[in-house]
Amino acid sequence: MxxxxxxxxxxxxxxxxxxxxxxxxxxxxxxxxxxxxxxxxxxxxxxxLIKTFLLQAFSIPSGSMENTLKVGDRVLVDKLTPWFGSKPQRGEVVVFHDPDGWLADEPTSRPSSVQKALGSVGLMPSADEKDLIKRVIGVAGDTVECKGSGPLKVNGKALDEPYVFPGNTACSTDAGGQFKITVPSDRIWVMGDHRQYSADSRYHQDKPGGGAVPVKDVVGRAVVVAWPLNRADDLPVPSTFGQSGISTAAAAAPGAxxxxxxxxxxxxxxxxxxx
Structure with missing residues (x-):
């Protein structure tokens, strides 16, 4: 048995x-x-919590930052460092709230309820916020100058700008593109990489802020392109500004x-x- x-x-x-x-x-x-x-x-x-204090996703709506950023790209913006008193630096790509009605003539999108809900927690870019994205060229006290087709000068130093859209000149030869300004206190001077297709600080000098963006309106620095995957990359500070880039090791979508x-x-x- x-x-x-x-x-x-x-x-x-x-x-x-x-x-x-x-x-x-x-x-x-x-x-x-x-x-x-x-x-x-x-x-x-x-x-x-991550969206509020750490990172937030933003969608690129126009070609003003090509070829660094293309229409439809999703970028992640570092919102943490400003909490510790960090201010925008030359060469950084930053997202900022519309300071003086720059987008007044732009059509406003109508996000769906799902987009609003997901955008409110950072799982999708916020569709109802009026924000812009540009590169910081000058900070408080800097003298920024465009003469002829360029090069663009900051404090008398000519910048080598390989990020400028191919075929564009560093400075535009129209009335708004010719200037010499000193950036006021607590403000930044911003320009798009697609120089002949960007309504940036140059073209808002008639506004109350003289085209310079208040630091308080800066949401944060764009640190990576997160989507589409075939364009995923970091957004370092170009060497022409004398600063190094950043690591993307800590960058991830808030939802993830x-x-x-x-x-x-x-x-x-x-x-x-x-x-």
Whole structure:
């Protein structure tokens, strides 16, 4: 007679109660689906916090920053460093709120309810915000000058600008493109990389701010192109400004970071339950 091939009633009951048994596995599966709403809630809360304090996604609506940024690109903007008093530096690509009605004549998009909801937590670029993206050319106290077709000069130094759109000149020869200004305190002078296709600081000198953007209106620095994937890249400060670029190791979409933060919390909670 072979011993142990047929489990007795007691052993079967023990197997049913065991977490690793057949019914225990089903209970775990059901428990996972019960935990899923908590996982989603935590991910959304973390994404909202990340969007508010760390990173936010923005969509590029025009060609004013080509070829550095193309229409439809999604960039991630660092919102953390301004909280610690960091100010925009020359050469950085920054996102800023419309300072003096620069976009007054631009059509306003009508985002769907889904876009609004996802944009509010950083899972999609905010569709109803009037923001612009340009490169910082001068900071407070700098003298910026364009004469003829260029080169563009900052404090008398001619800039080597390989990022300028191919075929464009560093300075535009129309009335607005010829200037010499000193950037006021707590402001920055910004220009698009597509020089002959960018309504930037040059063309708003008649506004109250004289074309210079208040530092307080700067949302943050664009650190990476996150989408589409075949264009994913960092956005370093060009060497002509005498500064180094940044690493993209810490850059990730707010939604992804929120999910990464939520998963360990839920798994820890589930482990405590089974201990």
């Amino acid at each position: 072979t011993v142990g091939t047929e489990p007795d009633q007691g052993s079967d009951a023990a197997d049913t109660r065991a977490p690793g048994g057949r019914n225990g596995g089903q209970n775990r599966q059901r428990s996972f689906w019960k935990e899923l709403p908590l996982l989603i809630i935590i991910a959304l809360v973390l994404a909202l 970071l929120g999910l990464m933060g939520a998963v360990p919390l839920v798994l820890w909670r589930r482990r405590k339950r089974w201990d």
